[in-house]
Amino acid sequence: MQQRTPLAHKMKGGDAKMRVDNSVSHITIDRPTNNYMTAAYIDGRSVVFVSQDVFLIPSPMLEFLFATPKLFSFYKNWQKIVKHAVAFFIFGDSFLDAGNNNYINTTTLDQANFWPYGETYFEFPTGRFSDGRLVPDFIAKYANLPFIPPFLQPGMDQYYHGVNFASAGAGALVETFKGDVIDLKTQLRYYKKVENWLRHKLGNDEARMTISKAVHLFSIGSNDYLTPFLTNSTALKSYTNSKYVGMVIGNLTTVVKEIYRLGGRKFAFINHYTTKLFPSSSVNLEKRLKGFKHSLFDLNSFLEQRINHPSKFGFRQGKSACCGTGPFRGVFSCGGRRLVKQFELCENPNEYVFWDSIHLTEQAYKQLADQMWGGGVGHPHVLGPYNLMNLFQT
Secondary structure (H helix, E strand, O other): OOOOEOOOOEEOOEEOOOOOOOOOOOEEEEOOOOOOOEEEEEOOEEEEEEEOOEEEOOHHHHHHHHOOHHHHHHHHHHHHHHHOOOOEEEEEOOOOOOOHHHHOOOOHHHOOOOOOOOOOOOOOOOOOOOOOOOHHHHHHHHOOOOOOOEOOOOOOOOOOOEEEOOOOOOOOOOOOOOOOOOOHHHHHHHHHHHHHHHHHHHOHHHHHHHHHHOEEEEEOOHHHHHHHHHOOOOHHHHOOHHHHHHHHHHHHHHHHHHHHHOOOOEEEEEEOHHHOOHHHHHHHHHHHOOOOEEEEEEHHHHHHHHHHOHHHHOOOEEEEEOEEEOHHHOEOOOOOOOOOOOOEEOOOHHHEEEOOOOOEOHHHHHHHHHHHHHOOOOOOOEOOOOOHHHHHHO
């Protein structure tokens, strides 16, 4: 048996996983834990890396490549495999941001590209506001997709699997932390660029089919209510509470309807306490828009259970954060690069619900993703008619 040695053991974001097979001219395709590369092995020899639809072939193997019908057939069909995956598009704030804010001119209040963020799973800061993975990372895994990358990531120009537009600090209103974040309206503009790219690559009909099968996940609204208290904004004084809430829900609804106009049919929403009125809006959309399907998850009840009864869900601490300072480590100082420089760091984030004073640990995000993915209708946290598994499979 020949030992299979890949061209590079360590690839960006994860290692290639290898399987050994004795069969003649047998191709083993192994996807690493990232969205960048896939390795192919034939009869014990590493011959090709695939990055989306691009093949990088060592020149000594070219003759072998074209003499191997199975690999050549794989080469021709790879684009079809990639193009027909169910895409995943992500909009929102720091609960979903995979690193877009790394690439904009903003403050460290809206960035997490420094230690100890990312210390557990990735072992380096990626821009995610957690010690590890977020909800979209787990959902992508369950849907057999690679990590969905941030739209602004340099070199990101392939969108068959979808892309992440979320920006920490963003709100549904353009005025929310204006100039420091990618607001929802701008996220929609980026989405339209991707839709144009798909039409250029696939043609109008196939692009529209890709969009119609795609799942669109939203987590937005909390920052719209925080910004008046953290800035000099007079927004809450200018409008009644109900009017202000209506503006937030209205902006989100407008974006959803525009995505629907472009062909989107499947939507998922994380229902924050600040968007608690959205369930009725989503029901109205389902009645008015033919083919509209949605999943709605109640984050508030999910967190309330874990804050008040942490041990029931495998946590030791439900109220104190793992990283921060002050009472309950509730000061947003994790990493020491914000207004307060002092911070404490727990030894085991998996024992905590909260990573910092606002965001969750990877363990809590995994539990959230698990329930969003497989929770049944009637589950206390699943408010919509579908869970995410249903949306990806319908």
